[in-house]
Amino acid sequence: MPLFLLPLFPLLGFALLMLFPRAFPGKAGGWLASGAVLASFVVAALRFLGQTETPSHEVLWTWLPNMALNANLAVGFWFDQLSALMTLIITGVGFLIHLYSISYMGHDPRFTRFFAFLNFFVAMMLILVLADSYPLMFVGWEGVGMASYLLIGFWFQGRNSEASDQDLRDASDREGVANSNAARKAFIMNRIGDLGFMLGMFLLYRLYGTLSIPELAERVEGARVAQTGIELACLFLLVGAVGKSGQLPLTTWLPDAMAGPTPVSALIHAATMVTAGVYLVARSHFLYDLAPNASMWVAWVGGLTALYGALSALNQHDIKKILAYSTVSQLGYMFLAVGLHAYSAGVFHLLTHAFFKALLFLSAGAVIHALHEEQDVRAMGGMRRFMPFTHVVALMGVLAIAGIPIWSGFFSKDAILAAAYEANPLLYVIGLGVALLTAFYMGRWYFLVWRGDYRGHAEHPHEADTLMKVPLGILAALATLGGLLNIPGFLGGAHAFDTYLGRAVPVHGHEIAVSTEILLTVLAVAAGLGGLAWAYAEHKRRALFEGPLGQTSTRALYLDDLYNGVVSVPSRALAASLDTVDRGVDGTIGGVASTASAPGGLFAWWQSGFVRAYAVSMLLGTALIIGYWAIKTIGMGGGA
Template sequence: MPLYLLPLLPLLGFALLMLLPKAFPGKTGGWLASGTVLAAFVIALTRYLGLGGTPDQETVIANWLPNMALGKNLSVGFYLDQLSSVMTLIITGIGFLIHVYSVSYMSHDAKFTRFFAFLNFFVSMMLILVLADSYPLMFVGWEGVGMASYLLIGFWFNGRNSEASDRDVREASDREAVANSNAARKAFIMNRIGDLGFMLGMFLLYKLYGTLNIPELAARVEGASVVQAGIELACLFLLVGAVGKSGQLPLTTWLPDAMAGPTPVSALIHAATMVTAGVYLVARSNFLYDLAPNASMWVAWVGALTALYGALSALNQHDIKKILAYSTVSQLGYMFLAVGLHSYSAGVFHLLTHAFFKALLFLCAGAVIHALHEEQDVRLMGGMRRFMPMTHLFSLMGVLAIAGIPIWSGFFSKDAILAAAFDANPLLYLIGLGVAFLTAFYMGRWYFLVWRGTYRGHVAHPHEADPIMLAPLGILAALATLGGFLNIPTFLGGNHAFDSFLSKAVPVHAHEIAHSTELILTLLAVGAGLGGLFWAWTEHRSGLLAHGPLGRTSAAALYLNDLYDGLFSNPSRGVAYGLDVVDRGVDGTVGGIARSASGTGTAFTWWQSGFVRAYAVSMLLGTALMVGYWALKTIGMGGGQ
């Protein structure tokens, strides 16, 4: 089956649900959307099983610059190798489970069908991103997931109870609407900063090598004399793009705010799609970063510092989802640390295991929120294991996985990253080990506050999630528990199966570490995980859990948002307010200019009628004009001969 069916199927689901919403009453829209992603997963699995040593490359979709005499190439098509194959399985497999879960979770939402249309669009754009054989086509998917995240983060842009009769409920809904809209705008704007870096990197690479086709660029870089400064600068530009999309420092503050969307959106963004795009970009560009040691070290240090920032910020959050959000920031930092040290396989393997346990944790959190009538404050939970025994069990599996406890998946993937850091730089290793300890603590805190102790909630009888929600949780719990066995290290009797598979697409750099040393490192990592969980248990028993100056600093996310408000937001609002005061106090010149511009724009609104038939006529007329111009030009050229 052709590769283009992978993104096309969910894109067709999006089109049907948006254009014909009334044709899918009840939950049928949700099942249709789930079915398109399941079909895409079957295709991804089929292509994965049939993938040999040679990557699959589809026929070129378009050739933007066909003058090959100049050595230029901007053709775009789809490309499947071991790296993109793993990504398609994650996107469609985890995406399908989240879709199924959402059928029940969103069943009472008034915009149920639209929600699933946006989910399908998200999955389609992410598939385009990872299957692209060129940076321009990757950028199309890159922007597509940015738009999808904007739509889904701000999905409740008018609040969930805007039509309630109770005044207090309606006012709370209005406050929620403002917060949701601000979160969506923040994500959109901060990602545009990263996108500028991506574009500058593309422009520079095209200037240096005359192509943006990734396999061809890799061959040209290998066969040509390396322009060291140019490669370093291009990699730094691409890093800016990756930092924006994956919420790394300094563009990290949008990611925790993305919790404003429905919980399945949080799971999809944080586990299977958007935020992993930055890691994928660096791994896909490995042939560039291998030639850019300075840029690679920047990637590693950005990852290490972000991992530490996310872990410290998660220590004393009170929102059940924000703890997990800052955890995602931290775990993505681990992935950047790995790929920055050229340990691409370790980074991608942690991306895979993180998709399992983070999707599981978010969906478990969603089940708790659902049972407590949208309550998200962990201080108003406790003892939930009595009411939700199955969800409690699945949550425990996720906590043990992210804490790096053997035999759960995070143990294997995090160990590989720490080994790479130890081999490269002792300070990076110590930061990574410290983050492992903090991770176990804040996830232990999450677990104890939600599931153990005395129930502190206001809902009289919280209920267990229904079977439609529990089924995806069970599958994810199994994957979070057993997924690490895909890549057992040699010193534990394994053969690095995942590394061997991925080595056909990205270089797997071996570490010069003795097995005895690796065993000691493993024991230290396990000790850090167990120590963090024990600390959380003792703090829970004493009723403290990160109080004091550290607790206040953590709750404020190290005051990074306040810093940005002071440096950028408040001054810009002050300038705007000052201009408004001056304008009203003088003669209204600024307002007059604005009204003139608005009037000019209004004059053209007749063209944007919103009717599909009008747009179709416009496209037809435009095509006719282009064909006519081409025909006249051809006749003219013939006459000139």
């Protein structure tokens, strides 16, 4: 099957739902959108099963032909082991999220439009990962940015804007403003990253005369020159990756992205947009392999972001915001891996994270749905009695992200820690510390939501329905067993995932003794178990991690406050000052402006557009000139 079918199906779904919304009453739009993504998954699976070691390159048409820069760009798709894996993740997990959303969004008045936006999101992400050139990748890059803006701000009017109760409408208005601000924040901060991406592309073209990824890889491999230029280009690309994946210092938009409906959080935080930065670095491995300084920047950005996200998640109270900061931290792990050239380890964690983080977000959505939109974990507790199925699958997700054997996070996280240990002891210590903190905050999330006594106010919480349970069950199985795809050699495995992905990206081989690798595994498991035990102890003492450290965590280490004070407040003050000048101070400046514009107003009425008016103007003008010369002539004659 041709590759263009992968993005075409969801694009057609988007077009039909946007152009003919009334043709899909009830939940028909949701089923159409889900079917479109399922069709793309079938295409991805068939291409994966029929894949050879040689990448497939399919060119659709020439794009921007005969440019002045003499660089003919084509719309083409590149299908190797890396893009095959990404298409399976995007369409597979994306389909499950679509299916879940049919029930979750069933009562929303803009149901059909929501699914149109979801389809558009998936289509743009598929273009991003299949693109055979950086400019085409940038098209998908901007497309997912636009889709995220539409989905994060989907409830821009709030969820109760049509309620009869005035208090509910007021609260809905405030929620709508917050959602709109979150969407704008994501859009604006991503533009900063996009500037870096564009500068990287411009520099690469200047160095090598092409932006086709296969051609660029050949020219870089053949030349192996312009080391400084490659370093700078890789740093520019890193800025783009940092913006899209919410890494430091452009991380503050990502936690706010949970303002959208919960399926949007699952789609953005797990399987699509935020992984684009990791994909960009992995796809550009042939550049980063020649840029050790830029690669180390990637690793340190990832390590510090992993620590920042974990510390920020420790004492959040919103059930989704805990998971959002967890995403920031886990993406940091992926950047740490690809920065150390352990591309396979980073991409494998991307895969397992898609499973367990989508599972955790959708489990949180089921709880929110059952509690009539309650999101504060302090108003939950004991939910396992009301939602036994969701409790079990959520626990699978917690064990996976905590890195407990045999769950998937154990295998992917250990591979990253092993690479960090070999490369830089300090990065390893940071990574191990983050593993401890991850197990703690996810244990806290689990105990506050599912254990203890029910502390909420919603009456009769209910279990998720079948349409929500099916995706949860599949994701729980993947989160539990997905790690078996890459069992390490010291545990009797054959590194199957590394072997497969190694045909597209370099695989980092550990040069450490088996005994050392076993010790590192024991330490990682001890960190996970220790974090869960710590969370249990805090729960038994009924402590919610308060105090100075707790407050600092709740405020996300005050990074947002810093940006607000340094950037937002001065910008708003400047805008208010300019607005004052524009409107006028006590009418004075405004009066000056009115006076200055008055002469123009005197003649504006004459510009009517009628030919007769212009003819009269010409006659009057001619008469005035003749009169002037007549008076002047008479005056000169009188003087004689």
